[in-house]
């Protein structure tokens with residue numbers, strides 16, 4: 001076996017269950033030590049905060065989209081980790097739901113320093129059984145995530161009928177007949193289904209994307225949404241979006257609205273968020289937040305995927321930790337002012 005450190009790239013569209021899977025991996029008794037690299041869309045570090053980190057170290061790349069940070073942050077973080085070899089058995093990279101996994105995977109082949117020390121073990125794609133079919137129609141990222149997968153976790157099977165499940169599985173198979181597929185609820189799979197697979201198949205990827213190994217050049221996706229004008233990459237991203245002909249096909253209407261507030265009154269917040277996600281569910285693809293409810297020693301964490309909401313009290317606010325409420329919405333045609341006013345009206 002090579003002594004290169006194995007890297008698992010965890011991808012999947014917004015809200016599919018990547019963090020759920022990651023937390024499952026990290027909490028299982030495996031006796032291994034992982035370094036986790038998360039990349040998120042949106043400005044405030046909520047994802048990072050929702051990863052259960054016992055011993056793991058979590059590194060955040062939040063400069064916007066991973067395709068732009070990939071040659072910067074990702075390489076830098078991995079090189080930093082390599083200097084501390086021996087401390088990690090494996091690296092897990094969780095990409096944003098809006099990321100194309102290709103440039104991430106590419107890093108492990110075209111960057112010389114990285115490729116000498118790390119090897120891509122597998123691309124694991126979590127797919128949302130309820131929403132994937134719709135996203136395959138309107139989000140090219142979702143299709144690429146399936147195409148690049150070595151392992152597919154078809155999650156949230158509890159939300160669909162057997163017929164719907166068969167249909168979404170047929171759609172997946174039409175794009176990627178090769179990946180190992182697991183049907184799950186709450187991303188419940190044995191660890192060895194996702195880690196230590198030695199499954200990344202370069203030949204297969206080269207057949208989908210012949211220019212995969214050409215550094216910075218020709219990484220091109222044959223998608224209707226291709227465009228080569230600039231897109232908003234998020235704060236902190238000053239990368240040249242035209243370098244080397246790398247083509248992006250970001251959904252330009254996709255935006256994120258991140259809001260902060262002090263303590264929140266649950267009697268105001270709950271009806272507001274319920275009504276909002278029911279009404280705006282089609283446009284709000286993803287929402288999540290960590291809230292400081294009045295007189296509540298624990299943090300309330302809420303999660304939404306379209307109109308489906310989840311929320312519970314999690315760990316205690318730590319002594320000295322600012323009791324601040326943070327919430328983020330990701331979607332299309334969001335009314336930033338209305339969201340801000342609505343949230344502010346929930347102040348305690």
Ligand SMILES: Nc1nc2c(ncn2[C@@H]2O[C@H](COP(=O)(O)OP(=O)(O)OP(=O)(O)O)[C@@H](O)[C@H]2O)c(=O)[nH]1
Nearest residue numbers: 013014015016017018019020097156185186303310
């Ligand atoms: N009903 C149902 N909900 C699930 C399942 N798996 C995860 N969820 C919920 O779906 C929501 C999104 O899950 P996450 O794991 O945060 O998804 P993600 O892919 O990390 O989301 P982003 O990082 O924002 O793209 C959460 O509310 C989860 O509790 C499942 O199998 N069934």
